[in-house]
Each structure stands twice: as C-alpha cells, then as structure tokens.
Amino acid sequence: xxxxxxxxxxxxxxxxxAFAIVALIASECGYRLGRWWQSRTSDNKExxxxxxxxxxxxxxxxxxxxTMSMASDRFDKRRGLVLDEANSLGTTYLRAGYLPVPAxxxxxxxxxxxxxxxxxxxADLAEVQVRMDRSVELHAKLWSIAEExxxxxxxxxxxxxxxxxxxxxxxxxxxxxxxxxxRVPETVVLLLVLGSMMTLSMVGYNAGLTLRRSxxxxxxxxxxxxxxxxxxxxxxxxxxxxxxxxxxxLIDLQEQIGALLPANPPG
Numbered sequence: 001x002x003x004x005x006x007x008x009x010x011x012x013x014x015x016x017x018a019f020a021i022v023a024l025i026a027s028e029c030g031y032r033l034g035r036w037w038q039s040r041t042s043d044n045k046e047x048x049x050x051x052x053x054x055x056x057x058x059x060x061x062x063x064x065x066x067t068m069s070m071a072s073d074r075f076d077k078r079r080g081l082v083l084d085e086a087n088s089l090g091t092t093y094l095r096a097g098y099l100p101v102p103a104x105x106x107x108x109x110x111x112x113x114x115x116x117x118x119x120x121x122x123a124d125l126a127e128v129q130v131r132m133d134r135s136v137e138l139h140a141k142l143w144s145i146a147e148e149x150x151x152x153x154x155x156x157x158x159x160x161x162x163x164x165x166x167x168x169x170x171x172x173x174x175x176x177x178x179x180x181x182x183r184v185p186e187t188v189v190l191l192l193v194l195g196s197m198m199t200l201s202m203v204g205y206n207a208g209l210t211l212r213r214s215x216x217x218x219x220x221x222x223x224x225x226x227x228x229x230x231x232x233x234x235x236x237x238x239x240x241x242x243x244x245x246x247x248x249x250l251i252d253l254q255e256q257i258g259a260l261l262p263a264n265p266p267g
Contacts, residue, residue, distance in 0.1 A: 005186045007193075007233055012241045016230040019193065023200050023222045030201035034208020049206045056199040060192075064228055067192055070184045071235035078238065078245045081176045086249035088172055089115055092165040093257050098158035103145050110145075112257055114138045119250045120180075120238075132177060139170050180245075184236045192232070196225055 007015055089111065096107040117131045117138075146163050153159055200222060207213035234241035 005183060005189070007189065008237065012230060012234050012237075015233050016226050019196075019226040019229060020222055023197060023226060024219070026197045026201040027204035027218055027222065030204030031208040031213060032204075034205035035211065036208070038209050038211060049202075049209055053199075053202050053206045056195075056202055060195055060199050060225075063192055063195060064225075064232070067184060067188055067232050068228070068235075070188070071232045074179070074182050074184070075235045075243065075245070077179045077182075078176075081172065081179060082245055082247060083249045085118060085169070085172045085176060086253045088165060088169045089118070089250075090253050090256070092162070092169050093253075095158070095162040095165050098162060099145075099149060103149055107142060107145055108257070110138055110142055114142075115250060115254045115257065118176075119247045119254065121244070121247055135173055139173065142166060143170070181238050183238075184232070189233065189236070192229060196229065200225075 010018060093108060093111045096104055096111065098104075099107060114135065117135050120128060120131065143166070146159075146166055149156070149159050150163070200218075203221070204213070204218070207218075231243075234243045238245075
C-alpha cells in the first residue's frame with residue numbers, strides 16, 4: 001500500500017517555509033513582469049486584470065475550503081476509530097473471561113500483546129508496517145482459538161458474544177488501516193499549491209501594471225495562505241505532523257489490562 005505523497009518528503013515546517021519562499025519569488029516575478037509591460041508604453045494596459053485577480057482569489061478561497069473540509073473529515077475519522085477500537089478491544093478482553101481455561105488466559109495474553117501494537121505514535125512507516133503485519137498474525141491466533149472452541153461448544157451463548165466482539169475488533173483493524181491512511185488526493189493538494197502560486201503571481205502582476213503595491217500586504221497574504229495550506233497538509237498526514245491523532249483511549253486500555261511482558265527481558 002502506498003502511503004507517501006510528494007510533499008511528505010518535507011517536514012511540516014519545511015512545507016511552510018518552502019511555500020513562503022516560492023510564493024514570494026512568484027509574486028515578485030509577477031510584479032516585475034507587470035511593471036516591465038506597463039513601462040513599454042504609456043497606454044493603460046490594466047484592462048480586466050483586477051477583475052481576473054479577484055476571481056482567482058475567490059476561486060482559491062473556495063478550493064481551500066473544500067480541501068480543508070476533506071482533510072479535517074479524514075482527521076476526525078481517524079480520531080474516532082481509535083476510540084472505537086479501544087472500546088472493541090476492551091469488550092473482547094472482558095468477554096474472554098467467559099472462555100474456559102486455558103483458552104481464556106491465552107486469549108487475554110494475546111490481547112495484551114495486541115493493544116500496544118495499535119498505539120501508533122511514530123512517523124516511521126516501516127515500523128507501522130511491522131505493527132500491521134504482527135496485528136494480522138495475532139488475528140489468526142485469536143480466531144483459531146475461537147474456531148476450536150466453536151467446534152467443541154457450538155451452542156455456547158457466551159462464546160457467541162466473544163466471537164462477535166472479536167470479529168468487530170478484526171474488522172476495525174482493516175477499517176483503521178483504510179481510513180487511517182486515507183489521504184486527500186495528491187492531485188488536489190498539488191492543484192492547491194500551484195494555483196496559489198499562479199494567483200499570487202497575478203496579484204504581483206496587477207500591482208506592477210498599476211505601479212502601486214504594498215509589500216506588507218503581499219507578505220501577510222503569502223504567510224496567511226501558506227499557514228492555511230500547511231494546516232491542510234498537517235491534517236492530511238497520518239503521522240509526522242504537529243496535529244496527531246490522540247492515542248489516549250488505547251493507552252488507557254493498555255494500563256487497565258496490563259502489557260504482556262516479554263519472555264526474556266533484555267539485560
């Protein structure tokens with residue numbers, strides 16, 4: 001599964017700095033081009049440029065709003081899935097107490113190992129992939145225990161309750177992987193960045209035609225636009241940004257059930 005996008009090679013601060021620098025260059029180039037074009041003759045060459053610039057700014061505002069909505073919606077879903085998974089795992093752990101020995105203790109030991117794997121606080125995609133692979137292995141072990149019990153006690157109502165919660169836990173793994181790494185389409189993000197550059201260059205071009213500009217206003221516009229785009233990129237990143245999905249529900253669950261200690265502790 002491909003999680004990386006083009007802008008992921010830059011840290012969040014790097015995205016903001018790179019956008020601000022390139023946007024300043026684009027705005028200055030547009031201004032110089034407009035001033036050069038206006039100086040070629042004394043005729044008024046402004047035409048509908050100001051109207052076009054206003055339309056471009058409105059269009060960029062609309063695109064920013066849509067993209068922000070897409071990114072924040074994905075962020076909220078990732079946050080909600082953490083709570084759903086913690087609740088499902090907690091229910092599965094409690095219902096495992098209904099199972100006969102030794103299936104009960106084996107299941108709870110596997111769940112103690114499983115819960116820390118679901119606490120994702122790293123930006124290392126290789127480590128995330130290792131956690132996902134190990135989670136799938138534990139799914140198979142847990143389900144094999146449930147299958148064996150279903151063969152020996154097919155009419156057990158408490159076993160049916162356990163299987164329902166276990167099945168929900170396994171389903172939430174795939175849901176969390178799909179939604180958790182769901183991204184705003186890269187084409188939309190790149191269109192937003194490139195469109196902003198073109199709009200800012202047109203703002204500078206219009207200032208060059210009128211031979212009037214406010215450097216402070218241009219800088220403020222670039223910084224604000226860069227901050228909003230950086231926020232969109234940060235919301236869209238599953239890991240590695242300033243805005244991270246709170247893992248506290250799973251951390252609380254880990255403390256409640258206790259982490260499974262390794263058989264041979266290091267040292």
